[in-house]
Amino acid sequence: MQYNFDEIIDRRDTGSVKWHYSDDTIPLWVADMDFKAALPILDSVQRVVDHGILGYTKPTDALYDAIINWHSNRYGLDLTQDNILFSPGVVPSLALMMQIFTETGDAVDAVLVNDPIYTPFMTKVKQNKRTLVMSALKEVDGKYQLDLKDIEAKIVEHKVKLYLLCNPHNPGGRVWTLSELKALLKLCKKHNVAIVSDEIHQDLTLSGHTFTPLLEVAEAEGYAHNVVSLTSMTKTFNIAGIKGSMIFAKNETLLKKISQQQHLNDEYELNLFAYTVMQSAYEKGGEWLEQVLAYIEKNIEIAIDFLAGHLPDIKVMRPEASYLIWLDCSAYGDNDQALYDKLRAAKVELNSGIKYGSEGHLKMRINVACPEALLREGLNRVYAAFSGEV
Secondary structure, X not given: OOOOOOOOOOOOOOOOOOOOOOOOOEEOOOOOOOOOOOHHHHHHHHHHHHHOOOXXXXXXXXXXXXXXXXXXXXXXXXXXXXXXEEEOOXXXXXXXXXXXXXXXXXXXXXXXXXXXXXXXXXXXXXXOOOEEEEEEOEEEOOEEEOOHHHHHHHHHHHOEEEEEEEOOOOOOOOOOOHHHHHHHHHHHHHOOOEEEEEOOOHHHEOOOOOOOOHHHHHHHOOOHHHEEEEEOOOOOOOOOOOOOEEEEOOOHHHHHHHHHHHHHHOOOOOOHHHHHHHHHHHHHOHHHHHHHXXXXXXXXXXXXXXXXXXXXXXXXXXXXXXXXXXXXXXXXXXXXXHHHHHHHHOOEEOEEHHHHOHHHOOEEEEEOOOOHHHHHHHHHHHHHHHOOOO
């Protein structure tokens, strides 16, 4: 079927985090899409409601098969049921991984993340009383690269035990290549540093780029005992309000340790609707995903062309995955809060880059996963804010 992504759906007064305003602000920030979920997903929810019994639920063989087939067919990742654990979300899993790979107390272990990075990578390290170590990404030819020399120096200096990788990267949109992943894994293996890879944006990889699961590389390099991948159907299919994610690992001892800690935390089950939509998404959501990616790519071009024509001093980092675009707005101010306030005064909201680390200074993250008409109006308001019309 053909989906209509131009449809504008009123999300105000629904409890939406993204659309919480009392005025006509256009939100181009929080990472969810303003598109209806795929019909097979909505139908699966309706079938549960029609059945009328919302009792205790466990994952079925059909659900496991849907997960295994999706990742095998798309990425060549070979999984069995034993390799898959369920979690309420990727962010809770980040906290869980610190319990698995690091210690606190008298000798606090260090956790390394890149800068800039999705905010919970930093906050969860601090909240769990681990030492946060940051390695700035290098911008080369308009895209981020890992600074392996700096990463190794930080690992040695701070005796880092765990590296939290974001692949594809949020907010920069990089899809790390096989060679980059091999180099990073070789370095971490050299210093016995565990790697946890957040791969929630994997299915939103854009044309011309190839996503490589880190576990696939780790297994080939004999380091799977120290590598875990985290992913979810929620970003892929715009169902973030239905919490649910997966933890993938290949080593039996590691899987047992994770499972035991999950049971201690009581964080090993999903709800009925999460299991239901996860299965329907992976079994029947491919058509919707193909169409929404085409629409997103069109919107990315619209945004890049608009900014080039109206605000050419904004440096745009073209994403290789997802619907989030990283913007360098340093030509329009020298204060992060002032830049954000300019946009809010124009009744448009973007994510302030400084929330993603010091490398986000004077940058903004814009979400283009919305109907084209909303995007164009939002971009006009960005222009009004930075051109002094507001």
